[in-house]
Amino acid sequence: MKAVRETDLYPAVKSFLEGQGYEVKGEVGACDVVGLRGDDDPVIVEMKTGFSLSLFHQGVARQGVSDDVYLAVPRAAGKRFGKALKDNIALCRRLGLGLLTVRLRDDLVEVHVDPAPYTPRKSRERRGRLLREFARRVGDPNEGGATRVGLVTAYRQDALRCAEHLAAAGPCKGAVVAEATGVPTATRIMAADHYGWFERVSVGVYQVTPKGLDGLKLYEGRGAQAGVSS
Secondary structure (H helix, E strand, O other), X not given: OOOOOHHHOHHHHHHHHHHOOOXXXXXXXXXXXXXXXXXXXXXXXXXOOOOOHHHHHHHHHHOOOOOEEEEEEEOOOOHHHHHHHHHHHHHHXXXXXXXXXXXXXXXXXXXXXXXXXXXXXXOHHHHHHHHHXXXXXXXXXXXXXXXXXXXXXXXHHHHHHHHHHHHHHOOEXXXXXXHHHOOOOHHHHHHHOOOOOEEEEEOOEEEEOHHHHXXXXXXXXXXXXXXXXX
C-alpha cells in the first residue's frame, strides 16, 4: 500500500470548494490551496498527511492573510484517530481555524469546524474546585510540572494529618482525631481509606496501618505537618 501524499488530498478539496462556488488554485504563494468567490475573503487550506504541530503553525501563519483558514488531513479509521480528531477539533476552535478531513477511498470531504473567533465558556464549578483546593492546600508541597502520580493534594494532606496523629497517639475515635488535627472530615477520610493508611479496630475507632506509617515517611516535609499541631 503506497504512502499517502499531501497531493492526494488536493482533488477532493478542490472539488469540494468548487461545489461551494469557489474558483480554486493550488500552491499560490505559500498556501497549499486558495479559493476565491466574488468579494469574499479568500479561503485558504493547508494540507498534511496527519495532524502535526507544523500544520497548526502553517494555519496560524495563513491567518495573517485571511480569516477563512482550514486545515485538511486524511480521515483514518479507529479509536486512535477518533481521539486525535476530537482533540484537534478543540484546538482548531481555540485557534480560530477550520478543519476538514478527506476520506480518500471516495474523496468524501467532511467539515468538522469552521473558522470563527474563540470565546471560551468558563465553568464556575471547575473554577470553584480549583480555588477550594488552592485554599485548603497547606504550603506548596508539589513542584510545578510533576507527574500527577503521588501529588500532595489537600485531601492527601488531611489524610496525612490523621495518620500523623494516630501514629503519635495510638488508636482514637474519629471525633478525637478531627478535633486534634483540625480536619473536620477525619472520620470520613479514615473510613473511606483511599490510601490503605487506616484500619478500624472497633466502632468509630481507627489506627494507622504499616502502609500509613510508610506514607508518613514518604511524604515527610511535604505538607503533613505544615501548619498543624497534633
